Amino acid sequence: MALTLILIATLLAAGSGLPGVFLGRSSRWGQRVAVGLMASGALAGLAGACLGLTSAQDRIVVFPWPAMGDSLIGVDALSAFFLVPIFLMGGLGSLYSLGYWPQDQHPENGRKLQLFWGLMVAGMALLVLARQAMAFLLGWEVMALSAFFLVSTEDHREECRQVGWVYLVSTHLGTLTLFGLFSLWRWATGSYALLPLASEAVGLGVLNGLFFLALLGFGLKAGMMPLHFWLPGAHANAPSQVSAMLSGVVLKMGVYGLVRFLFLLPDPPGAWGGLILVLGAISGLLGVVFAIGQHDLKRLLAYHSVENIGIILMGLGLAMLGRSAHRPEWIVLGLAGCLLHVWNHSFFKSLLFLCAGSVVQATHTQEIDRLGGLAKRMPWTAGLFLVGAVAICGLPPLNGFVSELLVYLGLFRTITVPGAGGSAAVIGAPVLAMIGALAVACFVKVYGAVFLGTPRDHDPAQAHEAPLSMRAPMLVLAACCALIGLAPGLVAPVLDRAMAGLLPPGSAPFSVASLVPLDTVGAMSLALVAFAGVLALAFTARGRAARRVGTWDCGYALPTSRMQYTAASFAQIIVTMFAWVLRPRVHPPGIEGPFPRAAGMHSHVDDLVLDRVLAPVGRCVARWCDWIHQLQQGLTQHYVLYILIAVVLMLSTLLPIDGFLSRLFAR
């Protein structure tokens, strides 16, 4: 039943953009049909996923696929768990595009957006359902290529084409790695079916090969720190609902791949978990530090995805360590934190990107330092962004806190192990604390600079609130954040179900609810909300009676909005603290002479991997390869000559050179 519903949903999603292709360029009907199909698909898919999460048995269906052997498709609790954000965001993002990217205002690329949106959702659903490598790869490629077309929606812009290109190269690199991974898998196990390997079925060398290929291929998609280079540009230049989907859901497919695949491998060495934990900590810390250095709203949010993937990986690393050390409680806490943060991040990050989209639509800029004072003109967007900001900082009473609490408790538990080995993992806890504090700094900066104060530029002054079709998806996501934060007890059984297939057999006694008092945490969060609400009510009347004057400005006569603290100045202390890795570039103003002319200064933080490593290395390689140009003259005669030379060289292999050499060096 669950599988049927999900397959119907997948087909509806895949076909949702098709009718529009046959309708006129500026007709809104194509888009309405697409949204209708997508919404019904999303509802069916969510219903199927809920069924999959509640039903106990895991049914696998065999689809005949002559060329590749039979293809296995099935829905278990883990697939259903990942299907929830896919279909939720698929439906909500499609609805959002009605107000954000209306077909009649974007006749040149609206239909492309709808078509590939549906395909991407379908691709992800297929990927999550697949139990066989080829079906998995099929879903993976449909998702990856649709994402490329979505990222380069505005392909008339040079920058958009460039980031689309970088994305395409990186995703192909990832796919290539997955080809290697599944070929090795086939060689080692004799089949493409993704079923758990028996203990000691393959040697440690092959296991390590599988692990590193998986880490590389899935890590590229997830945006793990040194492999994140494609992510900030792609997320910043795509339409906002696409950024939300990429950041909230598509990155999670990398996480899904890692979780699904690593738990198929038996007896993981402790180094695997340790490596994932370290990579997670690095991604988390550097992700948020780079986010603080950004001036572009969506680029900043994109770096926060790197941070949150880091937190997710820390949970996963802990779970892997638990598998190596045979500590089921570490597995439960780490994996529960990892999975719940997957959900949470997909809710609050999508919410933040959709809010950013409504800001961009209202003001036509993503530049944080040109915005300001939007809370008065866009109260809904401002309030919802605040919900997202509190949630992403991992603060109570919202959902981010719950998943971070799980990871924290898991990390703290490693301390009970005597000896230095277990205690090494615990260093993750203070790192996570630092990530949290930096995230607070970053979102105070963003919220303050974009929504509070007074408008810094002309555009924000004329900003208008987003239409209902854009606000409704944001409201739904904010409600999800609040629900998980205030009633975390509700998700505990869901997590238990999702993890049931991944825990080592025979170690059932641990459930999330038995390890973490989620009900108490929920009660405390509710108490916090109620208490703050009562106090706020008590002060509302006095605030209304208050006299209104200007902000204190030390008696200065002509304050302007440009005298406000900018986001860049706000971040400056932290940027200086981390200058050793951020390497901020400052272009100081040239002030000369007694009557200097108007001058400007700007600073920016380039990406560590793309701008500092890959681009220079690429240029260097291109320079070395320049000499090949001398061969490429464009004359047919030359090319025929090359063919002749090649043939002669190949013929020369027929010469008895071995005999000649042996005679030459004979004693």
Next chain:
Amino acid sequence: MMHILMHGLLLLIMPPLLLGVINKVKAWFGGRVGPPLLQPYSDLVKLMRKGMVLSETTTWVFRFGPVITLAAVILAGLVAPMGRFAAPVTFTGDLIFFAYLLGLARFFTTTAALDTGSPFEGMGAAREVAFACLTEPALFIALLVLAKISGSLTLADMLHGPMSGFPAQAAAPLILVAIGLFAVLLAETCRIPVDDPNTHLELTMIHEVMVLDHSGPLFGVILYTAALKLFILGTLLLHVIAPFQTGLAWLDWSLFLVQMLLLAAVVGVVESVMARLQMRHVPYLLVAALLSCGFGFLLLIG
């Protein structure tokens, strides 16, 4: 039940007295008589009865920021145990809840400051969030040390551990942690040498500059919250530096009161004999606190 009531009463009533003690000590060092010990209470009452003036720039964030902060800090106070008595609320992982409630308080204090659109308040907010990036990990390493020593993940057990006697090798880590926690306390409550509550120049303040535009009852709430934060972090520190108990409930409560007032006096002495650090040197102090806690942790692994 009795103890929970006592906890709540002390939590709500005692904090301003600490400010009074600090000011008195500072006055003595300066050779003055100083304001009466209960002056902060009179100040609060006066502020609560005053009217409010709001900036035209501000939104609801400005009005509700201090209120949400107060709610978060009071809730944090309910999780932190006082003296040898159990806290009203105790659960596994309450230490993380405690630390993140203080984070929530910081989030809303600083957003409320930015709501005014004033460069001064922006400066203060920037400093507050930047320095927290160093105090937060220091606090967590300190908590790790306590968790390692006590083998528990609830704040009450972690802090009560030292009273029931620990092996001698825990002494050195605890001393290092106490040093680190004291620096964290000074930084989080914005006392000298990190911040000077009495400075008169907006450009050099941290906490005071963030609340320049709050007035009347809202300012009263902010003053009270600051005192409350000092009180709560003080109770944490007292567990580490003075884990004494007598066994008699009334004597233990009085002991706790006396210790708390002594701690306030120590803060007053520090404020009197030290100058405020240059703003760019504050991170060095905080990194030192972090390292102190870190070495405490290293000593435990072996």
